[in-house]
Amino acid sequence: MAPVAAYVIPAREYALVFGTAVVVTFVLTGLVRLLAVRVGAVTPIRDRDVHSLPIPRMGGVAVYLGFAGAVLMALQLPALSAAFRASSEIVGVLVAGAVICLVGVLDDRFDLDAVAKLAGQILAAGVLVLFGVQWQSLWLPDSDTGGQVVFLDQTQGVVLTILLTVILTNAMNFIDGLDGLLAGVAAISALALFVFSTRQLFLSGNDTYASQPPLMAAALVGACIGFLPHNFWPARIFMGDSGAMFIGLAMAAATVSANGRLDTSTFGPRSTIALLAPLVVALAVVFIPVLDFLMAVIRRTKEGRHPFSADKQHLHHRMLAIGHTQRQAVLVFYLWAAILAGGAVSLAFLTTDRGIVIAVVAMVVLLIAAAGLSVWPRIRARRVQRRSPGADSPPERIAA
Incomplete structure (x- = not known):
């Protein structure tokens, strides 16, 4: 009996999808x-903004x-065209993406x-959901069996899918505060999902259903990178809500689609963490801005001002205030996103407890290093002040 040939990832076709998205x-x-x-979709200058000139949005x-x-x-490619014949999920992403993009344009x-x-x-x-993008199952730990798959009914799957989509669309929209921040973080997050879903595709050998998530992820990575040269500091155009909400929807669709194709016997308990890498990245990056927003509401309320009044004490203002330039602040966010995404996805490639422990320890070390890099300008400023002659010295000398 002839041996069964291993499934070969259509790397050239995915590269072509990526390159097409970048160029277009x-x-x-x-x-x-x-x-x-021409239509007047331009961001006005507000007191809390970091840009000094009106910038077009709707990117x-x-x-x-x-x-x-x-x-x-990809519909014209030999291998990836099978994803369109398997289900209507990808068509659903295109239709839903058009809807959310139109809302964002308005x-x-x-x-x-x-x-x-x-x-x-x-x-x-x-x-x-109407086009078949729906969360189907969850892996839950169990003390007796070590873990089991819980299948969701239609109502639970619909609610979870809609909830995840709304969370990600707003999360991506919330972090769009500095030039290039959203496009870069979304590209890193989508790349993490692409790596995980291609690993899943390779192990399953199913070039129909399992090829849809990496196709979505490859196209999204390319689109974000193609937009980044126009949006990185100094930005010539902003992504706007049309882009932030579409990226969140595409990430949610790819995540849900990959979940429905999980091979739990292959990934086991690591599948949930690896699959949710994009969501983990988004929520981790959003956590600090959300906390900062809540603190701002408390601060303004104590000062007797409206809780939603504008000020210059949000996250990106604080990053700039401690000494980071706009580019440096954005690159720090990229580093955080890469560490979190890489650590989550690496669990899909590890098969031993020792390997998982090593990966977790390495991730913690990298996070500590990233935290130090985040506050380094303030640490450096304090070191300069301590080395200065003292409070009686001229301000110019202390600043130098």
Whole structure:
């Protein structure tokens, strides 16, 4: 009997999808910038902003078109075209992405209220569900068997899918505070999902269902990288809600799609952590801004001001205040995202307890190093002050 050949990942086709997304997004971003200026989708100068000139937004339109162009191009490829024949999930992502991107464009131009944006997010998540993107099962630890898979009924799967989509769309929107921050963090997060889902595809050998998550992830990574040259400091265009909400929806769809194809006998308890790497990254990056926002509400309330009034004490203002430049602050965020994503996805490749312990220890060490790098400008400033002659010295000498 002839041995069964191992499944070969269509690396060239994924590379072509990635490259197409990069080129299409990069080219279209310049055109979208001109369109944004013409229709008046421009970010005004506010006291709390870090930019000093009006910047066009609505760049998410180029991100969506780059993603859609790369995914549709895959329909013509020999291996990846099987993903379209297996189910309608990818088509659902394109339709839901168009819906959420349209809502974002309206917000970029007319500043929709929070209720209208939430309704649009729920509508787009509902479109995903209608096209078959739905969370199906969860792995839960068990003291007797070591763990078991719990299958969700339709109502539970719909609620969980919509909830995850709304969380990620708002999380991605919330961290879009510095030039290039969202595009870079989203690219790192999508790359983590691509690595995990291709590992899953290789082990399963199923080039139909299991090939959909890495296809979505490859297109999203390319779209974010293609947009980044226009958006990195100094930004010529902002992604806007159209891009932030679409990226969150695409990440949610790829995560849910990968969950439905999990081989629990292969990944075991590590599958849940590795699969949720994008969500872990997003929530970890969002945690500090959310905490900072809550502290701002408390601070403003104590001062007798409106809790949602603007000020210059948010996270990115604090990062700049301790001595980071905009580029440095964004690169620090990239480092945090890469450590968290790499640590989570590495669990899918480790098979021994010793390897997992080593990976966790390495991740902790890297996180400590990243924390030190985050506050290094303030530490350096204090060291300079301690070395100065004292309080009686001229301010110019202390500053030097």
